[in-house]
Amino acid sequence: MRLVARGLARLVPVLAAISVIVFLIVHAIPGDPAVIAAGLEASPDTVARIRQELGLDRPLHVQFVSFVTRAVQGDLGVSIRTGVPVAREIAERLPHTAALAFGGVLLAVVLGLSAGTWAAVTRRRWVDRAVMAVTLVAVSTPSYWLALMLMLVFSLHLALLPSIGVGTPAHYVLPVTALGLQSAGLIARMTRASLLDTLDQEYVRAARARGASRARLIARHALRNALLPVTSLVGLRIGGLLAGTVLVESVFAIPGVGRMMVDAVIARDFPMVQGGVLVVATLYVVVNALTDVASALADPRVRA
């Protein structure tokens, strides 16, 4: 419990730092949101009006203070491009990103753990070699390319799965695979290495000497300890997975937060970029706090 509280307490300074950084970055990059919003055929009058409406003509520190005071009240402002409140735009898209990221993590963990364990405990060398080769390919395949290849094979040639969009669980199979496969490869390799290490430890040999069955040996004794580094890896990978949603959402036309943020950056839609980053950062911190708790449950030393 204390751990959860500690994790969440970390949220405040992290979000404060992030909002300052994001605010500075979006205002530092060249390009004027009012100009882009107005469109090429618009007149300077229109641009000036939009700039004033958005408060972009005010000094930077004034804009920042107003952004922060409104943000702490849950008001993320209004999208420059669409004129719709940012909170509403994000709320509409967050479930898609959450489903995608959750699916990606689940796939990475389940596939990674089983493949890694299998490779470590098998007595057949070729299984080990094959698993390692496959995971190496998975780790080194860019998700963008993988996404298109999956579409090409499973949607176009085999016609098994829908290529783009959302709606049914089947729509998520390819995006989740494209998103999670790289992490699955990493987790598999980490699990295998860590498990092999553990299996060499004295206490495992002692347990074996006591006559523990092979399955029990691996499940109760070795795997539990071997999982510690894997858990931290999963925590780290979640950041990568969230970043990966940006690409995967664009390719599979999933209406999520990542794709929204790409559009927002292109249009210099400041409120949308700031809101999006804040929400994703919050997610990341919360999930990391949760993984910390998970490792604590697994390891008494961290719990202290």
Add this chain to the structure above:
Amino acid sequence: MDRRLTTGLAALLALLPLACSAPPSGDGGEFRDQLIFSAPADATTLDPHNTTDTESDQVTMMVFETLIGFDDQMQIVPRLAEQWSVAEDGVTWTFRLRRGITFHDGAPFDAEAVRANFARVLDPVARHKRLPLFSMIDRVDVVDAHTVKIVTRFPFGAFEPTMAHVSAAIVSPTVAARAGMDFGKTAEATSGTGPYRVVSWKKDQEIVLERFDGYWGEKGRTRRIIYRPIPEAAARVLALEAGDVDVISRIPSNDITRLETLPSIRVSKTPSVGAQQFRFNLTKKPFTDRRVRQAISYAINRRAIVDNLVGAFARPATGALTSIMRGYANLGEIPYDPERARRLLAEAGYPNGFKTRIATTPRYPMGVELAEAVAADLRNVGIDAAIDVYDWGTMVGFWQGLPPEKNPQEIFIMGAGASTADADWGLRPIFQTAPTNENNYGYYSNAEFDRVIEAAMRETDADRRQALYRRAQEIVYLEDPGAIWLYENLYIVASRAAVSGLRASPLGVVTFQRAVVSR
């Protein structure tokens, strides 16, 4: 597969003569009851008075209507107005409106609705994005319930094409009054008189349009048109091939050629209002000298560029406007003549060329490759051009909101596309001397051009107007070049072979009213 296709086609062919006169037949039977269209981006808003992007226009075109419109050949045809005329004074336009038309929300369409709409788009406080297009309107008077009079500040030669522009659409005054600035931001706050009404809008996912059964004209043949944005070009093409979508636009050039060879796909190419060019920043030396700009113009091998880079979707420019535009004059392709270019450079005092920079953005198809091709041609005549690549937002920032002396760009890429398909909007805002102009990003200024373009704008006689625009184009295309004129774009749409009845407009939008998808 093949046999199914042939049977489908045969069935379709057998049906065609019937279908032309038959009432809507998109439900059940031979045809599917929905059609899915994919473009790169979602609409930003469905308020036609407040959009400047094609994606939004694509949807609003089906939902709203104008008093007069364009047909497929860009000729002016009646829409919500059944008849119209201009008085002797050249400024008073009288529109007789069609009777018995209702908006999707049930409100009646009448003269008062028209008045309210122009008051809306011209509202100086709301300042909708399309206000500048209509700034020549002085007032709109209701004559009787079905007649309006629109008075312009001066005789305006491009009045009809401007009134046919999608942003002259008449939106439901009832819904507009209720929604205020939120009009067009959700399905509920969108209502027009068009053949399709908006039933739902899930951001970035889909806009569902359904046939409006109370439509006054030829009703849509397919019950639902679904607009589904797919940002990634490769995925858009794959989705079409996989049959997950029926029609796509904005296709990468190498895919166009490949799709053309597939029996299951049809590719249509329509001459469009879009053109690609590079502009000069005329506040910078040596571009102030017209001989330098002429030299650059002759140094470019347009044929090679079109043949090797963009042949799938372009053809060489033959004037300052594209060939389907009102007011276009065919001045021929500019010849590739590096010898003449070197001579002109020497005359201008640059026998050994000079150094310059070309700014481009990948937002335009082949944007970077085009800059490289131009730079190579310039090197051939001694001009050393470095290339800067920017993202769209940065690029636009250079053009708008910066005073001329602060714009660091010297030669920069620019897409042109007058959304009224008329010479006035295609030349005046872009090349007329500041400050009357507002989109003259190259700070072009030529006294004769200004005079001619101003006269042409006020000229309502078609022949005299055409002669004036011809002169204006001779100046800006040949004598005192305002740009490196490269090519005009073809509007490319790919569809599954099962789709028929699509109409692609030179404005870069597809009309779906007659489209059907056979099963």
